[in-house]
Amino acid sequence: MKFFQSIKSYLTSIPLLMLVIACSDLEPDIAETSKIELIQSSARWYSRDQVAQGRLVFAANCAICHGSNAEGIAEDWKQRLDDGSFPPPPLNGSAHAWHHPNSMLIQVIDNGGAAFGGKMPAFKDVLEEAEKLAAIAYFQNYWTDEIYGQWEQMGGTN
Numbered sequence: 289m290k291f292f293q294s295i296k297s298y299l300t301s302i303p304l305l306m307l308v309i310a311c312s313d314l315e316p317d318i319a320e321t322s323k324i325e326l327i328q329s330s331a332r333w334y335s336r337d338q339v340a341q342g343r344l345v346f347a348a349n350c351a352i353c354h355g356s357n358a359e360g361i362a363e364d365w366k367q368r369l370d371d372g373s374f375p376p377p378p379l380n381g382s383a384h385a386w387h388h389p390n391s392m393l394i395q396v397i398d399n400g401g402a403a404f405g406g407k408m409p410a411f412k413d414v415l416e417e418a419e420k421l422a423a424i425a426y427f428q429n430y431w432t433d434e435i436y437g438q439w440e441q442m443g444g445t446n
């Protein structure tokens with residue numbers, strides 16, 4: 289009797305299981321696309337594909353210090369650490385990454401912070417140019433239109 293009951297519950301769970309499988313097959317794409325679309329919709333220099341690529345580059349190389357959503361991990365990024373260096377700042381528009389045109393952001397990514405006693409590692413030979421740009425696209429996608437506009441006035445894509 290118990291055996292049949294468990295068979296029965298097994299059988300009734302199959303359609304549900306299939307539904308779950310069918311959905312989970314579709315879900316990542318939809319979730320990813322709409323997430324990327326939703327963050328920022330106005331005209332920007334980068335494409336959605338770059339943001340999607342940048343998300344992966346950022347997760348693998350930057351998130352450990354700058355936070356998965358570029359929100360930073362330090363309580364106060366302006367407060368020096370005991371060794372005199374600064375903690376990694378947020379890159380989501382709440383700190384001052386938007387003061388720098390892309391050429392300078394690339395320089396920071398290439399050379400890291402060693403030149404001024406900072407702790408950011410250099411990515412010059414670690415990432416392709418397209419990956420560096422994609423990482424920038426990823427964190428700029430968190431910037432409001434207002435911050436993005438100010439960044440354009442500071443040099444933007446120059």
Ligand code: HEC
Pocket residue numbers: 345346349350351352353354373374375376377379383384385386388393396397400401402405406407408409411423424
């Ligand atoms: C080991 C920690 C660490 C990693 C990994 C790291 N950073 Fe940084 N980042 C820092 C620190 C710390 C600073 C502040 C400058 C310094 O002290 O080197 C910084 C500064 C920056 C700045 C300048 C921000 C500003 O407001 O001027 C940018 C842009 C940046 N990082 C981008 C990146 C990107 C993109 C990656 C991944 C490819 C990355 N960082 C990986 C620690 C890190």
